Amino acid sequence: MADILVVDDEPEVCDSIALTLGLAGHTVRTAADGPAGIAACREQAPQLVLTDLVMPLAHGFEVIGRVRSEFPGVRILAISGGGEFGTSAYRPEAVTTNAYLAAALEMGADAILRKPFNRQELLAAIETCLASTRNSTEH
């Protein structure tokens, strides 16, 4: 079982994920935005950071970048349901979930998960991330 930090600005989503992971036996902390997530990592680095991508203050890509540079051993699972950065910004390009998640992998996320997801999909993605930790430790 792992120490997991969940970063999502939506309390309903954050609580739901924390409950699911807690019931599965993981130790879970939550953060309501990017800066709080980065601060929580610095306070005590978790084994895995699960972060949303579109968030106010600091988006998930910034969280991924900071975690990758400061805590290279921490696994990262990025989740997204699309959206826009800047609530009134006009973006002529497509703003799709798949594009964001592909960018998260490029930024260094170990795994991605598209919202909405069910319990089994969430636990499987967590297991994939943690397995990559074990594999890199073994080699």
Added chain:
Amino acid sequence: MLTEAEIKTFVDGAMHYFAVSARQPVAVGSPYLITDGGTPAVHEYTGVIAISGRRKGAVCFTAPRSMLMVLLMRMNETDTSETNMKDLIGEVANTISGNARRDFGKDFVISVPSVVDTEGGKFRPPVNARPFIIPLNWRSHSAKLIVCLE
């Protein structure tokens, strides 16, 4: 040219849905026009209301899956499947459509909303009129109302 009253009717429909169903108001952002024949960028789910009669065109409500997921959760719906997301976007469009029927009367023929899969982020309005975009901001999410009428 769109009148302020026409736009207000569509915006009020969307605002009513969020106020009643999500129990949290939506904030209306600064509207803008798409120029030079461009097509509006849309999110992954789009509800379309076709309009004919005195005006011809369409009104669309488009939202990202992250917003729809939280909306469903706010309604105590635990099933956030694709089907429920599409039903939800249809419900919002239906509320907008009902508001327009009430305000515009017989001059406008307003269709039952259809839900279009706009995963690719593209949507071509059914008429040549310039699309008028009204951002609708709710919590940290942003949806759009696209009004495209000749």
